[in-house]
Amino acid sequence: xxxxxxxxxxxxxxxxxxxxxxxxxxxxxxxxxxxxxxxxxxxxxxxxxxxxxxxxxxxxxxxxxxxxxxxxxxxxxxxxxxxxxxxxxxxxxxxxxxxxxxxxxxxxxxxxxxxxxxxxxxxxxxxxxxxxxxxxxxxxxxxxxxxxxxxxxxxxxxxxxxxxxxxxxxxxxxxxxxxxxxxxxxxxxxxxxxxxxxxxxxxxxxxxxxxxxxxxxxxxxxxxxxxxxxxxxxxxxxxxxxxxxxxxxxxxxxxxxxxxxxxxxxxxxxxxxxxxxxxxxxxxxxxxxxxx
Numbered sequence: 001x002x003x004x005x006x007x008x009x010x011x012x013x014x015x016x017x018x019x020x021x022x023x024x025x026x027x028x029x030x031x032x033x034x035x036x037x038x039x040x041x042x043x044x045x046x047x048x049x050x051x052x053x054x055x056x057x058x059x060x061x062x063x064x065x066x067x068x069x070x071x072x073x074x075x076x077x078x079x080x081x082x083x084x085x086x087x088x089x090x091x092x093x094x095x096x097x098x099x100x101x102x103x104x105x106x107x108x109x110x111x112x113x114x115x116x117x118x119x120x121x122x123x124x125x126x127x128x129x130x131x132x133x134x135x136x137x138x139x140x141x142x143x144x145x146x147x148x149x150x151x152x153x154x155x156x157x158x159x160x161x162x163x164x165x166x167x168x169x170x171x172x173x174x175x176x177x178x179x180x181x182x183x184x185x186x187x188x189x190x191x192x193x194x195x196x197x198x199x200x201x202x203x204x205x206x207x208x209x210x211x212x213x214x215x216x217x218x219x220x221x222x223x224x225x226x227x228x229x230x231x232x233x234x235x236x237x238x239x240x241x242x243x244x245x246x247x248x249x250x251x252x253x254x255x256x257x258x259x260x261x262x263x264x265x266x267x268x269x270x271x272x273x274x275x276x277x278x279x280x281x282x283x284x285x286x287x288x289x290x291x292x
Contacts, residue, residue: 011084033070036053082101090135102142112140113196120194121156146172148171158220202220224291242259252264263280
């Protein structure tokens with residue numbers, strides 16, 4: 001195998017993709033162009049802003065577009081596409097003329113699809129990782145050039161794990177490009193699918209077990225309701241014991257079908273994140289007996 005010498009076209013959008021783009025820049029690869037999603041409303045205030053990938057690309061004097069037209073107009077030039085959380089399917093009309101590889105945050109064929117990090121935590125996987133795979137028209141089915149494993153700790157959040165995988169994925173990508181892609185291996189095993197997180201999954205079902213609930217808290221922006229107002233559960237942990245499902249004790253513990261969920265940090269609707277104990281004391285006059 002020989003080092004990859006073709007110029008790169010980078011396709012990606014969120015901060016995890018920017019982390020990998022930064023590593024490619026630091027490693028001195030020839031990045032000919034960057035494609036990212038259009039500017040959008042991000043964060044509080046509803047202001048329109050560029051994606052993290054676009055901000056990084058412009059700061060490094062890289063040309064940026066928001067669609068695939070540049071690629072289509074330059075497909076006669078030998079280039080390699082690098083895709084990281086771009087957010088759109090690459091059409092066959094492009095793949096027929098340009099080889100593309102994808103940095104995917106799972107150990108394929110486990111967790112093909114949109115939310116591999118979140119699903120791995122929700123399902124209680126002990127290990128996940130990163131794969132460098134060939135991009136195909138079908139979803140995350142391409143043969144794999146390289147992979148690396150990462151243990152999932154019992155306290156890591158989806159954001160933390162995504163960053164960890166982005167860092168390790170950037171190292172794996174640069175190492176793979178330096179030694180040359182070589183021949184990829186077909187995916188082996190039973191595929192599982194990481195479906196996009198549905199809005200209804202964010203609401204906590206207190207009839208689940210404490211372990212299942214806490215894994216969801218680590219993975220998603222989960223919430224419950226109190227007096228018809230949302231209360232986001234930011235951090236929680238499992239505790240032994242039992243009490244009626246959904247009931248809240250004075251020590252911030254909530255009953256589930258198996259075990260207790262101890263609330264650590266919460267965010268009342270329209271307010272800042274706070275310690276759960278402070279939130280509960282602030283409601284002393286009204287009381288909280290049950291989450292809905």
